[in-house]
Amino acid sequence: MSTVETSYVEPARRMSANGWTTLVVFLPPALLLFTVFVALPMAEAAWYGFYNWDGYNRPEKFIGLKNYGYLIGNATFTRSLINNGLIIVVSLLIQLPLALGVALMVAGRIAGAAWFRMIFFLPYVLADVAAGLIWRFMFDGGFGLSSVITGALGLQPYYLLADKNWAFSAVLIVVLWKYFGFHMMLYVAGLQNIDPSLLEAAEMDGASPFQRFWHITLPLLGPMIRLSVFFSVVGALQLFDIIVPLTGGGPFETTNTMVSYLYYFGITRMRVGFGSAVGVVLFLICVTFAFGYRRLFMRDD
């Protein structure tokens, strides 16, 4: 341990005038931007969270932890938390394995691989709001894809987005469709970094395709998988843009995520203090996850 430390201290001690110049010139702008646009707003939000404030003038009505109290046991907020959890579960259990499977197929030098990759990646390029609007039409029981299916089967028109029990599955489908290509691309990049000679050697030693995948490809893909899980969870916690055009949080507030809850119950109702409190809760969840995950799983990456 001590040897490692000295080896790190050495270059620091030798930090030349040149190094200081770099520090003095490059650090303040970055630090200033970070302070003004990240640290200060966060501190302000934490402060507003203690007030009943409509966004006008200075916050004056201090109400302590009441805003946080409203959240405990609030059915709509609880539902939003559960929805965020559902997105994470579906992302990890369905989206990522699917992305990996498709990546294995299109990473190799098969004919048209580049085309397939592009097609699968396309939804990710589309703006979230546009995706939400398009799928809103697809799910419409009167004239969308859903009406074509029910029509062909001779069933009554079905309005998924108006069904309080199943409307959230529409959100899950769109999330799957939209972000699966992104994770596939991560895996494709990871797969292309694996030295083919390792797989060839294993093949010569008589390893079956499954053994090659399980003992060579998967472990070597580890860093990429951990990264993709990280993106998946953080993305799921922050999901917002798809919800607004697709369901608007309805019916009966069953399809909100934490961020859309913040928007509909904090911002549009001009309850800025309450919204800030929701933001603080979201921030704490994200930070806990990000640091915890990095410490536990991404130490070596």
Add this chain to the structure above:
Amino acid sequence: MSFRRFTIAAACLAALTAPALAETTVTVLHVSENADQKAVWDKIASDYNAEHKGVKVQFKYLENEAFKAKLPTMLQSSDRPDLFYSWSGGVMQAQDKAGFLKDITADVASVESAMSPTAVDAFKVDGKVVGVPFEVGEVAFYYNKKLFEKAGVKAEDIKTWDDFLGAVKKLKAAGITPIVVGAGEKWPMHFYYSYLVMRIGGEHALADAKAGKDGGFKNATFVEAGKRLRELAALEPFQPGYLSTSHTQSSGFFGDGKAAMDLMGQWFIGMQGPNSASGKGVPEDDIGILSFPIIPGGKGKATDTLGGVNGWLVTKTAPPEAVDFLKFFSQPKYAQEAAAHGGYIPVVKGAEAYITDPLVKRLAADLAVTTYHQNFFDQDLGPSVGRVVNDVSVSVAAGEMTPEAAAAAIQDAAEQQ
């Protein structure tokens, strides 16, 4: 450079920059997407600019939701508009309490005497005038005459709530969707709840609830209104999937002739055509207007109206030219022009005579004889309580929430404010 030369140069420079310095810009921020309305406003602005050297009036547009979200920040910055669009009500009161609005009571008294008193009163806070209205509207049932005929329903026979429920049943029996509603956006459903409260509780119902009398919003009027709404919704009068239908879609649904009625504000007239599949909608001759039915035994009258009152508010730092423009804008000749070409109902008395559209004319006639005009509940109550009214209106109609729980939810929101 000699001194003389310098002074000449300075004088020239001053002469060049003087007009630019003297130019006062008056910015007017609005949310209107109505092209006809905008055209009238632009004309007024250009007339004013032509008559007043050194003043430049500019109309600036922001999308509705963006306007509502950005305004609090804008008002606190140096970027604030001089005049801005308002629905009056709770938001306006909050803006006044925060000290952003100018007291213009003395300045506009002359123009306001020519306006409808209810509209003028909507822009007063504690007796002082903070804004000038330009438009007033009414929410009423638009009905498809052909579909009514097909089902054997006579519009003129619908006077009471029971008549109305009877008509709904008849339409349903004839295989026609009786009512289209954009409940996905919630506020279209709150028109039902609002009108029911007005018909049951009369003109003091909302004010009393706000003041916390008789249990505030938990009082019998609000509970009864919820029960009546559920009574209607239990007949399943709405189009399939109404919980996810947007307001735009719903107007198109009516325009396609797929539903017999829509309870909506005056803007509906210009919307049902463009949003229909054909782009033409139901011909205006085939559309009728029906006032919201009365509840026998209720305190409200058939002539009590619900509808928006829109106007301009003046910010505290606005130059005197802004108020001057507002007076210029409010002249009867422009109200008449708006009535003829702007597609809205101006608040200036007598302007309704210039309205050409028969449906708008009918609404204007209602408003001219209104016994009590109520602003939209969600505007009147302000966003934090108003949005709860919208939420519970949908939940009660769908049977997701009891009328008692709905009334209690509104009261909770009012107490948390």
